[in-house]
Amino acid sequence: MRRIGRRDIVAAIVIALVTGAAFTSPPLQRLQGLSLDILTALRWTLIGDRRDPATSPVVVVAIDGETYETPPFKGSPTQTWTREVGRVLGSITEGGAKVIGFDVIFKNSIEQSDIPFGDAPVGARMKGFDRDYLIALRKLSDSGKLVLGEILSNDHPDSPFAAQRLAVKNNVRALNVYTDDDDVIRRMPLSFSIGGKPIPAMAVELASRALALPPETGPSGTMSLSGYAIPSAEPNTLTLNFRGMGRDVPAYSFADLRACIEKGDTDFFRRAFDGKVVLLGTILNFEDRKLTSMHLSGGYDGSPAARCALPTPAGTAQKARNDIAGVFVHATAVRNLIERDAVAELGVPQRTVLAIGFAMVIAFAAGMLAPTGAMLSWLALTAAYTTVAVSAFVHALALPLTEPVLAGLTAIAMMIGYRFVIADREERFLRKSFAFYLAPEVIDSMVASGKMPALGGEMRDITMFFSDLAGFSSIAEKMTPAELVALMNDYLSAMTDIIESHGGYVDKYIGDSVVAMFGAPADDPDHARHAVAAALQCRDRLKELNDSHPAFQGRGLAHRIGLNSGKAVVGNIGSRRRFNYTVMSDTVNLASRLEGANKYYGTVIMASEATVNQSRSAYTWRELDMVKVQGRDEPIRVYEPLTDKNQETEEQGLRAATYARALACWRARDFARAAELFESAAGDDPPSRYFAKRARALAANPPPADWTPVNTLEGK
Structure with a gap:
């Protein structure tokens, strides 16, 4: 961080x-x-709303497709439906409806038709056709249970026919909606200024009549209804709360209700409309469709209500749509007002x-x-x-x-x-x-602290890795400087990539030698295992380079690697003006000595017993000898890693077993037997050849009684 x-x-x-x-x-x-739309969709998807439509205070009477296909409406212009509309309205009122609102506008009358019909126009022959309908409107209006709808507009107002307005004594309210810039309806107007006076919108008028209390507007301009302060993020609007996505409002087919009157089932009207606010509107596929905040997840044109007389039409299964019939926008607003459930923004x-x-x-x-x-x-x-x-x-x-x-x-x-x-x-x-000079962890520490590195060190448990190219001086003498630099860069790059891929840190290059540590500066509990893995891979990589890389082919490059684990001081070591992140201790020196000891045994990798003990479970090892290196008085056991655990070949297993038996005979002073066993495995195994020669010499000239099986190595 x-x-x-x-x-x-x-x-x-x-x-x-x-x-x-x-x-x-x-x-x-x-x-x-868009936030409202997403919240509406998420709430419905994650939580839903299981409210019973029967509990809705508002219902819809729908002039739907079924109505247009059912006699006596089928094939008839809507101007001729007024008598049946009046009959249905009367039955709904007798059923106990609190108030009825019109979301349909009958702006014409059949009595005004100028279409020729015989020797007189249709209108003249239909005089008095709307009389019963107008009487029904007057009665409902006088009882306060009817509100007609109109669309206010300076350019194209849409208003009920003049006789209807007169019948209801101008008891008409606006059906206009509040449309956002993206043509989505998320809010509804609360009132309109008509003649300099605020007149409630249709939904507010219906809700106030249902609650039997007029709306009030406070000094701040907030409208309240029956003590409910209507939340308005936008002035004079109500934010719609589509909890049930339209399915929480029952929708009755107008055709079925008309048939119910013919059937004489007055109890059905009482069960369906007692105490309800009723909205008369259209539910058609291509007329008066509105985009609302339900458009992301889809809304519904109400919930099909119980039927009275007609069978349910086939193929009427509801599907979610991105638009809904406009009447349900008003129905939702009425329900929000009555249930005090408008959205507060x-x-x-x-x-x-x-x-x-x-x-x-x-x-x-x-x-x-x-x-x-x-x-x-x-x-x-x-x-x-x-x-x-x-x-x-x-x-x-x-x-x-x-x-x-x-x-x-x-x-x-x-x-x-x-x-x-x-x-x-x-x-x-x-x-x-600093990337070419310091460990990444040291640079991270500098960046995090905002300070340059300072002198100092700490004791850490690490594994040291020393490698050196064998006989490289004689090879280098035969190369031009450019060839030598290119070869060394390729070799050191390949070895460094392997070391760093196993979590090691290259401390320095000394000519053709690589000095690296595992376990610092980054902590690594498995530093010994990772160091051995890197050594094995470096051994194999050099073989590949000798076989395939043009600069290496024919040169027979070989390297030696020494590994040792233990305590060491690591940190920024040097002068006050110049220092390196490096390591110091006898652990380092011993790893260097083991690298040189490989030349005696002809091995590529030699590790101390400390390294073997920390990584034994991961590899198959062969004990090479007990040696005393320059600068140390105590002898140590040295080992050669053969391969990953349980992956040795049968030949490797037999050779290691033979070598172990021969080494036991050597330490028991049975030099002749040791020589025989070493020679049996000496074909392409340099350590066996090395010991076979020593065993034959001691078999011919036995050592003194105080001889110990410790090989004292001279030099590095």
């Missing part, structure tokens, strides 16, 4: 302020509506504060973490915040969703850009400058 400085803190705050304010500004106001200041807070958290994360970590933080915070927002929306509180999330995403991009251009420029320079 990167340390964040004062300049980074200021940058994060500025970025959060800019992004939070930008995404809640008026030009991006559509995001507020935060104002611009609160939304801005939330967006800034979200962006600030993400900006700080992007300042401290790598881009991937910052993105994961954004995803985690987005998931947590979405959970909170959906939980709040269950209780009709709409927290901004898209604005904070997008502000946070933009904050990541801006903070990464800031770091790349300004903040991390110094870090990149530092890493680039």
Whole structure:
């Protein structure tokens, strides 16, 4: 994790302020509506709403496709339906409906038709056709149970026929909706100014009549109804709460209700409409369809209500649609008002504060973490915040969703850009400058602390790795300087890549020698096992280079590797003006001696007993000898790694067993038997040949009684 400085803190705050304010500004106001749409979809998908439509205070009487296909309506113009409409309205009222609102507008009368019919127009022959309908409207209006609808417009107003307005004594309310810039209906107007006076919209009028209390407007402009202060993020509007996605409002077919009258089932009307607000409207596939905040997940044209007389038409299974019949927009508004369930939205200041807070958290994360970590933080915070927002929306509180999330995403991009251009420029320079000289962990420590490395060290348990090319001086004499440099660069690069891939750190190059450590500067509990793995792979890689690399072919390069594990002082060692991250101790010296000891036995890799003990379970080993190296008085056992555990070949297993028996005979002073066993395995095994020669010499000239089976090695 990167340390964040004062300049980074200021940058994060500025970025959060800019992004939070930008995404809640008026030009991006559509995001507020998109938040409502997403919250509506998530709530329905994750939680749903199992409310029984029968408990709805509002129902819809639908002039639907069935009505258009059912006699006496089939093939008849809608102007001729008025008598049947009056009859149905009368039965609904007798059934106990509180109030009936029209979401359909009969703006013409058949009595006004100028279509020729015989020696007189149709209208003249139909005089008095609407009389019963108008009488029904007058009675319902006088009882306060009827409100007709109209569309207010300066250009194209849509109003009921004049005789109807007269019958209801201008008891007409506006059906206009509030449409956002993206043509989606998320809110409904509460009132309209007509003649300089605020007149309630249709939904407010119906709800107030159902509650038997008029709406009131306080000094602040907030409208209240029966003590319920209607939340209005946008002035004079109600934010719709589509809890049931339209399925919580029963829809009765107008054709079935007309047939129910013919059947004489008055009890059905009482069961269906007693105490209800009724909306008469159309449910058709291609007329009066509205996009609402349900459009992302799909809404429904109500829930099919119980039927009275006609059978259910075939093929009427409901499917979610991105648009719904307009009557259900008004029905939802009425239900929200009666149940006090309109959505409360935060104002611009609160939304801005939330967006800034979200962006600030993400900006700080992007300042401290790598881009991937910052993105994961954004995803985690987005998931947590979405959970909170959906939980709040269950209780009709709409927290901004898209604005904070997008502000946070933009904050990541801006903070990464800031770091790349300004903040991390110094870090990149530092890493680039020291990458060839210091361990990555040391550079990380410098960057995190903001300080250059200082003198000092610590005791660590490590494994040292020493390697050297055998007889390289004589080979180098036959090469040009350019050839020598190219060969060494290829060789050292290959060995270094292997060492670092196993977690090792190359301390230095000494000519053709490589000095590396495992277990520092990065902690590694398995440093011995990783060092052995690197040594085996280096051995195999040099064979590949000799076989396939043009610069190596024909030169027969061979190297020797020494491994030793133990305590050592590691750290920044040197003078006060110049130092290296390196290692010091007898552990280092012994590894160097073991590298040189390989030339006596003809082996490639030799490891101390300490290294073997820490990695024995991972490899198959062969004990080579007990030796005393220069600079040490105590003899040590030395070993050769053969291969990974349980992967040795049958030949390797037999040779190792023979070697072990021969070594036991050697230590028991049975030199003749030891020579025989060593010779039996000496074909292509240099250690066996080396011991066979020594055993024959001692068999011919036995050593004194105080002889010990310790090989004292001279030189390095």
